[in-house]
Amino acid sequence: MKNDNETREKLLSCAKEEFMEKGFQNASLRQICSKAGVTTGAVYFFFKDKDGLFSALVEPTYQGVLGALIHHLQEDMEEDLAQYVHKPGDHDPFVEELIHVLYQNHDAVTLLISKSTGSKYEHVVDEFIEMIEKNFMGLAENYAKSVPGKQLNRPMVHWLSHLSIMTFVHLLTHVKDEKKALRFMKPAMEHLILGWMNFILEDKDK
Amino acid sequence: MKNDNETREKLLSCAKEEFMEKGFQNASLRQICSKAGVTTGAVYFFFKDKDGLFSALVEPTYQGVLGALIHHLQEDMEEDLAQYVHKPGDHDPFVEELIHVLYQNHDAVTLLISKSTGSKYEHVVDEFIEMIEKNFMGLAENYAKSVPGKQLNRPMVHWLSHLSIMTFVHLLTHVKDEKKALRFMKPAMEHLILGWMNFILEDKDK
Amino acid sequence: MKNDNETREKLLSCAKEEFMEKGFQNASLRQICSKAGVTTGAVYFFFKDKDGLFSALVEPTYQGVLGALIHHLQEDMEEDLAQYVHKPGDHDPFVEELIHVLYQNHDAVTLLISKSTGSKYEHVVDEFIEMIEKNFMGLAENYAKSVPGKQLNRPMVHWLSHLSIMTFVHLLTHVKDEKKALRFMKPAMEHLILGWMNFILEDKDK
Amino acid sequence: MKNDNETREKLLSCAKEEFMEKGFQNASLRQICSKAGVTTGAVYFFFKDKDGLFSALVEPTYQGVLGALIHHLQEDMEEDLAQYVHKPGDHDPFVEELIHVLYQNHDAVTLLISKSTGSKYEHVVDEFIEMIEKNFMGLAENYAKSVPGKQLNRPMVHWLSHLSIMTFVHLLTHVKDEKKALRFMKPAMEHLILGWMNFILEDKDK
DNA sequence: GATGAATGAGTGTTCATTCAT
DNA sequence: AATGAATGAACACTCATTCAT
Numbered sequence: 001m002k003n004d005n006e007t008r009e010k011l012l013s014c015a016k017e018e019f020m021e022k023g024f025q026n027a028s029l030r031q032i033c034s035k036a037g038v039t040t041g042a043v044y045f046f047f048k049d050k051d052g053l054f055s056a057l058v059e060p061t062y063q064g065v066l067g068a069l070i071h072h073l074q075e076d077m078e079e080d081l082a083q084y085v086h087k088p089g090d091h092d093p094f095v096e097e098l099i100h101v102l103y104q105n106h107d108a109v110t111l112l113i114s115k116s117t118g119s120k121y122e123h124v125v126d127e128f129i130e131m132i133e134k135n136f137m138g139l140a141e142n143y144a145k146s147v148p149g150k151q152l153n154r155p156m157v158h159w160l161s162h163l164s165i166m167t168f169v170h171l172l173t174h175v176k177d178e179k180k181a182l183r184f185m186k187p188a189m190e191h192l193i194l195g196w197m198n199f200i201l202e203d204k205d206k
Numbered sequence: 207m208k209n210d211n212e213t214r215e216k217l218l219s220c221a222k223e224e225f226m227e228k229g230f231q232n233a234s235l236r237q238i239c240s241k242a243g244v245t246t247g248a249v250y251f252f253f254k255d256k257d258g259l260f261s262a263l264v265e266p267t268y269q270g271v272l273g274a275l276i277h278h279l280q281e282d283m284e285e286d287l288a289q290y291v292h293k294p295g296d297h298d299p300f301v302e303e304l305i306h307v308l309y310q311n312h313d314a315v316t317l318l319i320s321k322s323t324g325s326k327y328e329h330v331v332d333e334f335i336e337m338i339e340k341n342f343m344g345l346a347e348n349y350a351k352s353v354p355g356k357q358l359n360r361p362m363v364h365w366l367s368h369l370s371i372m373t374f375v376h377l378l379t380h381v382k383d384e385k386k387a388l389r390f391m392k393p394a395m396e397h398l399i400l401g402w403m404n405f406i407l408e409d410k411d412k
Numbered sequence: 413m414k415n416d417n418e419t420r421e422k423l424l425s426c427a428k429e430e431f432m433e434k435g436f437q438n439a440s441l442r443q444i445c446s447k448a449g450v451t452t453g454a455v456y457f458f459f460k461d462k463d464g465l466f467s468a469l470v471e472p473t474y475q476g477v478l479g480a481l482i483h484h485l486q487e488d489m490e491e492d493l494a495q496y497v498h499k500p501g502d503h504d505p506f507v508e509e510l511i512h513v514l515y516q517n518h519d520a521v522t523l524l525i526s527k528s529t530g531s532k533y534e535h536v537v538d539e540f541i542e543m544i545e546k547n548f549m550g551l552a553e554n555y556a557k558s559v560p561g562k563q564l565n566r567p568m569v570h571w572l573s574h575l576s577i578m579t580f581v582h583l584l585t586h587v588k589d590e591k592k593a594l595r596f597m598k599p600a601m602e603h604l605i606l607g608w609m610n611f612i613l614e615d616k617d618k
Numbered sequence: 619m620k621n622d623n624e625t626r627e628k629l630l631s632c633a634k635e636e637f638m639e640k641g642f643q644n645a646s647l648r649q650i651c652s653k654a655g656v657t658t659g660a661v662y663f664f665f666k667d668k669d670g671l672f673s674a675l676v677e678p679t680y681q682g683v684l685g686a687l688i689h690h691l692q693e694d695m696e697e698d699l700a701q702y703v704h705k706p707g708d709h710d711p712f713v714e715e716l717i718h719v720l721y722q723n724h725d726a727v728t729l730l731i732s733k734s735t736g737s738k739y740e741h742v743v744d745e746f747i748e749m750i751e752k753n754f755m756g757l758a759e760n761y762a763k764s765v766p767g768k769q770l771n772r773p774m775v776h777w778l779s780h781l782s783i784m785t786f787v788h789l790l791t792h793v794k795d796e797k798k799a800l801r802f803m804k805p806a807m808e809h810l811i812l813g814w815m816n817f818i819l820e821d822k823d824k
Numbered sequence: 825g826a827t828g829a830a831t832g833a834g835t836g837t838t839c840a841t842t843c844a845t
Numbered sequence: 846a847a848t849g850a851a852t853g854a855a856c857a858c859t860c861a862t863t864c865a866t
Contacts, residue, residue, distance in 0.1 A: 442861090
């Protein structure tokens with residue numbers, strides 16, 4: 001009837017509003033539909049269910065971020081922490097890339113990481129943390145073996161992994177502008193790196 | 207008449223279980239009451255409403271933590287960052303005190319910080335962050351003025367304030383034992399202090 | 413344009429599947445159409461409505477069975493029960509004919525008699541029962557008059573009519589092969605005839 | 619509030635009406651509640667769900683009938699078909715007992731056997747058939763072994779089992795009065811017995 | 825010849841809350 | 846001191862059906 005998916009788009013934008021305001025769980029399909037001027041049945045023509053409507057808003061972005069993360073982690077796996085020398089100054093290209101992806105899809109990313117409770121994406125942040133933790137734990141283990149009298153402080157590796165992700169989450173929820181984000185991220189990343197360099201080892205038999 | 211509020215205690219312990227398992231929002235009063243072997247009306251005799259039941263579980267702990275925090279912040283306010291010298295080694299007494307309070311009331315604190323969505327405590331973590339941010343911002347402003355060619359990096363102060371709180375949150379949700387918590391907190395706090403010392407200033411006119 | 417009503421045929425075969433599986437009432441047009449790879453609107457192009465779709469599957473068969481039944485009943489009406497002698501051995505030609513019709517259209521008949529709840533055919537079995545009951549009741553009344561001291565046991569005539577139909581229904585739902593059906597039907601029909609011969613009269617003034 | 623479960627009773631009687639009229643599946647809880655003058659929530663105070671409401675109406679009767687059936691089957695198991703002599707005249711005491719149970723709970727039995735589609739009782743008739751079939755099949759097998767040149771006609775045993783149950787079902791739906799039921803059942807049962815005696819064996823290698 | 829879009833009425837179910845007793 | 850009864854509003858979801866194009 002309507003040309004060019006007008007209703008679908010309206011539905012998506014009203015859904016985004018509602019999800020942003022109340023989160024997935026507290027969002028009401030009735031509310032979304034009445035805002036969009038359609039009946040609840042319409043949602044089920046375009047989407048499988050409430051989760052499907054949410055997915056339509058965040059899935060591509062989820063895939064994008066996931067892809068960027070995987071790409072980065074694969075590069076990192078060839079790193080040798082013992083040889084690592086941090087050059088202060090500009091960002092790691094990956095960080096810039098990631099921030100770019102994040103800010104290009106600011107709303108979707110926000111939905112994904114802070115409005116998804118109750119949806120199938122509710123553990124997305126934990127997934128990401130787990131991914132980078134696995135990666136870093138591997139690198140750190142090798143590094144630890146090469147340092148006599150020291151052993152890996154695993155809880156610290158977990159915490160720094162957690163922190164790495166939370167830094168980005170915080171960024172998104174507190175800095176709206178991409179340029180400001182890049183500026184903010186410089187000291188934040190350096191701080192993070194200080195953590196990786198100084199605190200992942202502890203004295204043996206502690 | 208049951209002696210000594212037996213019902214009230216049963217209700218509280220079943221509520222704690224349910225809130226722990228599902229969070230405030232997804233917890234069902236019906237469920238809590240049937241576990242406790244009473245009718246839903248009973249809740250409304252002892253407590254104002256669902257929020258009141260939750261409060262009964264967390265309010266004293268909330269006040270305790272809040273008090274400890276305020277106490278610490280007041281001490282801190284007399285600090286002069288320019289003079290601050292970090293002595294690595296043992297913990298700041300305040301940190302030990304706080305960890306102690308936190309672990310003495312582990313369940314209640316957990317409810318407060320990670321199971322309170324939907325209740326009146328849902329912004330408790332943000333409150334704490336705001337409090338320490340205000341405090342630190344004041345100190346940091348004075349400090350910044352005393353360093354020529356530099357200015358305060360406010361977003362960084364905010365982030366470090368956030369981080370200070372999140373460190374404790376992470377601690378509670380990942381380390382169950384108080385002794386292990388103390389051990390974990392040493393490098394974590396040192397990392398935090400590195401942040402405060404190195405990254406809250408930036409070049410002017412940036 | 414698809415040649416030769418390809419879509420219509422697809423729709424019919426998918427509908428048959430769905431109706432067979434779930435019965436008329438629980439069948440979903442959505443499901444049928446998605447199986448058939450068309451949209452729900454298509455149904456309404458080819459058929460009047462859900463009932464019309466079902467009709468298209470069963471109406472010819474319904475007419476066939478109805479015709480065979482009427483034909484048989486007309487022959488029966490000339491029968492004189494008092495003169496009737498049962499010759500055991502082969503089937504009544506009508507029974508063979510009916511079984512043949514039934515098994516030639518096994519699926520449609522099944523839909524008609526056991527999957528039609530909710531459709532306009534839902535009382536088809538009752539209709540058939542009523543038809544043969546009327547017929548037999550007439551014959552039996554005449555017969556009863558000719559036997560002194562006896563009267564017609566009407567409920568028994570109704571029950572035997574019911575049974576006559578139910579025998580075929582049971583046959584269809586339990587015996588898949590026509591040859592086995594013919595074999596099964598021999599003792600079943602003889603049993604039925606024993607009923608007609610021995611139990612439709614009762615002592616007067618009972 | 620209301621004394622003595624007034625609402626519960628009202629709900630049950632309105633539910634019975636609705637289930638009787640439309641069957642379990644097509645019955646609407648909203649309709650039942652509005653007839654009863656309460657809100658839908660009330661149903662869920664007294665019953666677990668729609669199925670629970672239906673159960674409250676039929677479960678005791680189901681248990682009663684099941685019990686009577688089991689009791690009867692255990693007696694039957696000591697029977698020896700080869701020695702069986704049928705004495706026409708009065709009913710088997712069990713038949714009288716069963717008819718009595720059935721007519722004492724006429725409505726509930728009707729719900730159970732012809733209005734239960736969609737509920738957990740929807741296969742109750744099939745269950746009963748299966749029970750008596752198993753029983754009879756055992757007896758008939760022994761009997762068949764004792765007759766040379768003959769073998770068991772299993773489909774016929776199944777059909778007669780089916781018939782035994784269907785006779786009672788038919789009775790309930792067509793004869794409202796218990797006395798009339800007893801009268802009707804005499805020839806019907808004799809007919810059934812003729813079946814068991816004459817048609818469960820067939821020539822070997824058929 | 826059939827689609828794509830949408831309706832409108834309906835479903836069973838769950839919830840926190842109330843209040844007379 | 847607490848129950849038993851009930852409310853009323855909300856929920857996600859499914860359905861057969863319609864009709865302009």
